Amino acid sequence: MNFLAHIYLSGDNDLIKIGxxxxxxxxxxxxxxxxxxxxxxxxxxxxxxxxxxAHPVFRKSTKKxxxxxxxxxxxxxxxxxxxxxxxxxxxxxxxxxxxxxKRFYDSLTKNHDILSEKTQRIMPIMFQENWLVxxxxxxxxxxxxxxxxxxxxxxxxxxxxxxxxxxxxxEFETEFTAFFEELKQxxxxxxxxx
Numbered sequence: 708m709n710f711l712a713h714i715y716l717s718g719d720n721d722l723i724k725i726g727x728x729x730x731x732x733x734x735x736x737x738x739x740x741x742x743x744x745x746x747x748x749x750x751x752x753x754x755x756x757x758x759x760x761a762h763p764v765f766r767k768s769t770k771k772x773x774x775x776x777x778x779x780x781x782x783x784x785x786x787x788x789x790x791x792x793x794x795x796x797x798x799x800x801x802x803x804x805x806x807x808x809k810r811f812y813d814s815l816t817k818n819h820d821i822l823s824e825k826t827q828r829i830m831p832i833m834f835q836e837n838w839l840v841x842x843x844x845x846x847x848x849x850x851x852x853x854x855x856x857x858x859x860x861x862x863x864x865x866x867x868x869x870x871x872x873x874x875x876x877x878e879f880e881t882e883f884t885a886f887f888e889e890l891k892q893x894x895x896x897x898x899x900x901x
Contacts, residue, residue, distance in 0.1 A: 708759055708788055708890070710838065710839060712789055712890075713728055713752055716890070716891065720748075721814040723748040724814065725815065725822065726738075726744070726748020726752065727752045728748070729825070730749040731752070732826065733823060742821060751898065758893050759785075768878075768879055768882045768883075769781050771871060779865055783852065788879075790848050790872070791884070792842070793839070793843040795884075804843070805840060808837070849869045852868050852869065853866040
């Protein structure tokens with residue numbers, strides 16, 4: 708799962724959302740340097756990733772991409788799944804996506820001092836390009852994948868993956884829907900134990 712799903716799955720606690728959002732850039736026990744609620748978000752992020760990577764439905768989705776994108780297939784599916792979450796947002800939330808995202812951006816700004824350096828660096832461009840809302844469209848997904856491909860010096864070829872998104876669109880959406888219901892249940896249990 709990518710940024711939007713991680714934030715959504717964090718519940719209503721802003722600091723858990725922040726920890727879950729920035730967890731990818733925090734290695735090993737570095738998470739212990741953050742406030743307790745942020746630590747919970749980081750732990751939750753890791754649990755979501757572990758569950759997702761092993762899930763048969765997620766793996767079924769990645770198999771469609773393995774031949775062309777190799778070990779980047781999982782990263783691409785994470786982003787595709789965020790697309791389906793954003794596109795079908797009203798199924799998962801009573802709050803409009805724009806409002807949800809604005810509240811999250813506001814919480815990042817309000818808690819700027821406790822964010823990782825990496826998160827502080829990406830915030831301006833994330834806000835300017837409104838990444839989380841842009842996930843709703845294939846064009847937005849293409850832009851995100853192109854940016855990520857540049858970071859790999861174009862070796863990942865992720866910028867071309869929207870071709871597969873279009874080709875297998877209905878299959879990916881069905882897989883996301885089935886997977887996300889199970890993931891939500893898993894996360895609800897995990898949150899109770901944190």
